[in-house]
Amino acid sequence: MKKYLTAFLLFQLLLGITGCDRPKCDNSNPIFESNTPDSKLYKDELVRQLTIIDDQELTYWLQKYEDRNGEESLYFNIQGDGLCAILHLTVKNWNKLEDVRDRNGVGRRGAEFTNLEFEINQDSTTTQFIYQTYDRLID
Numbered sequence: 001m002k003k004y005l006t007a008f009l010l011f012q013l014l015l016g017i018t019g020c021d022r023p024k025c026d027n028s029n030p031i032f033e034s035n036t037p038d039s040k041l042y043k044d045e046l047v048r049q050l051t052i053i054d055d056q057e058l059t060y061w062l063q064k065y066e067d068r069n070g071e072e073s074l075y076f077n078i079q080g081d082g083l084c085a086i087l088h089l090t091v092k093n094w095n096k097l098e099d100v101r102d103r104n105g106v107g108r109r110g111a112e113f114t115n116l117e118f119e120i121n122q123d124s125t126t127t128q129f130i131y132q133t134y135d136r137l138i139d
Contacts, residue, residue, distance in 0.1 A: 076113070
């Protein structure tokens with residue numbers, strides 16, 4: 001009996017480790033390939049892609065937290081419907097993200113955020129994705 005319990009617990013552990021991984025995606029967009037996610041060119045291309053993609057097909061996976069000169073942001077792997085990119089999300093309102101902020105993203109990296117909502121502010125010099133809210137965090 002003990003042998004079966006040990007095997008079951010190992011199976012559960014392996015399932016838990018692999019269950020949190022995001023699906024593999026391959027980027028074929030040369031703009032995403034040759035620019036950084038915080039560059040205007042990359043962000044403008046992401047805006048363009050988001051206008052032609054069904055947003056119900058998108059998934060968001062937390063990559064990292066960053067505090068650059070007092071401006072806090074989160075980076076998400078965004079993928080689905082042929083898109084494989086990184087979303088550089090400026091966070092001004094930490095509503096529902098307090099734990100992520102307090103721990104600088106540690107413990108939540110790789111977590112999926114469902115129905116991540118953000119505002120897009122774009123002009124000739126800057127493009128920003130600004131966090132609004134999300135429905136659920138799947139860790």
